[in-house]
Amino acid sequence: MQNLTSIIALDGPAASGKSTLGRRLADELGYLFFDTGIMYRAITWIALQQDMNLKDEAAITKLAAQAQIDIRPPSKSDGRACDVVIAERDVTWDMRGGDVDANVSVVSAYAGVRKALSEHQRRIGLRGKVVMVGRDIGTVVLPEANIKIYLDASAEERARRRFDEIIARGEKADYDEILKKVIERDHIDSTRAVAPLRPADDAVIIDSDKMDADQVFARVMELCK
Numbered sequence: 001m002q003n004l005t006s007i008i009a010l011d012g013p014a015a016s017g018k019s020t021l022g023r024r025l026a027d028e029l030g031y032l033f034f035d036t037g038i039m040y041r042a043i044t045w046i047a048l049q050q051d052m053n054l055k056d057e058a059a060i061t062k063l064a065a066q067a068q069i070d071i072r073p074p075s076k077s078d079g080r081a082c083d084v085v086i087a088e089r090d091v092t093w094d095m096r097g098g099d100v101d102a103n104v105s106v107v108s109a110y111a112g113v114r115k116a117l118s119e120h121q122r123r124i125g126l127r128g129k130v131v132m133v134g135r136d137i138g139t140v141v142l143p144e145a146n147i148k149i150y151l152d153a154s155a156e157e158r159a160r161r162r163f164d165e166i167i168a169r170g171e172k173a174d175y176d177e178i179l180k181k182v183i184e185r186d187h188i189d190s191t192r193a194v195a196p197l198r199p200a201d202d203a204v205i206i207d208s209d210k211m212d213a214d215q216v217f218a219r220v221m222e223l224c225k
């Protein structure tokens with residue numbers, strides 16, 4: 001394919017479908033898919049594992065600067081985009097658990113944590129041929145991205161998608177509880193002092209409330225051409 005861009009920044013709130021879209025784009029274009037949320041989740045997971053006080057900003061910041069998070073090609077085809085390995089333990093799915101979900105917004109609001117992780121992300125992104133997914137990629141990590149997408153959807157729609165995913169896995173879910181958590185995370189992510197969730201001025205905002213995954217993908221491919 002010709003005339004394709006090299007850095008695609010894909011931001012948006014929790015459960016807006018960024019990862020699904022980002023993986024598909026990266027596959028189609030032969031680019032690296034990089035989900036930056038993994039890094040914030042990994043730091044949160046380690047802190048919980050070590051029983052650290054999550055309110056201790058200095059200690060969590062030190063952890064973020066020193067942690068060895070290994071991201072490797074997927075070793076299993078169970079829906080993962082990559083393996084996340086910490087101290088030789090595969091924590092890919094542990095990081096998606098309720099404990100991490102409940103605490104990751106607090107950890108990712110710390111300025112020092114953001115600095116350590118976003119510098120790392122920037123180094124990887126500047127190599128190009130990358131679809132980088134997060135909250136602040138177009139605004140802070142890679143403001144020079146060739147294409148910036150802000151994928152949005154209402155909290156109700158995002159909660160409904162999360163609910164459907166959980167039910168499809170055969171697990172139990174409570175829609176109202178999920179909606180409450182989605183709203184809580186939106187609030188923390190978008191009101192934090194450093195790198196709050198917001199569309200870059202030059203981002204294309206796509207509201208996926210009334211679009212399915214194929215339509216969103218087609219729209220973004222159009223933008224890439």
Ligand code: DC
Pocket residue numbers: 014015036037038040041104105108133134135136137185189
């Ligand atoms: O996309 P996710 O749900 O895996 O992200 C987990 C958390 O990390 C989320 O609460 C916001 C934070 N995050 C962030 O602040 N900046 C990013 N670039 C990516 C994620």
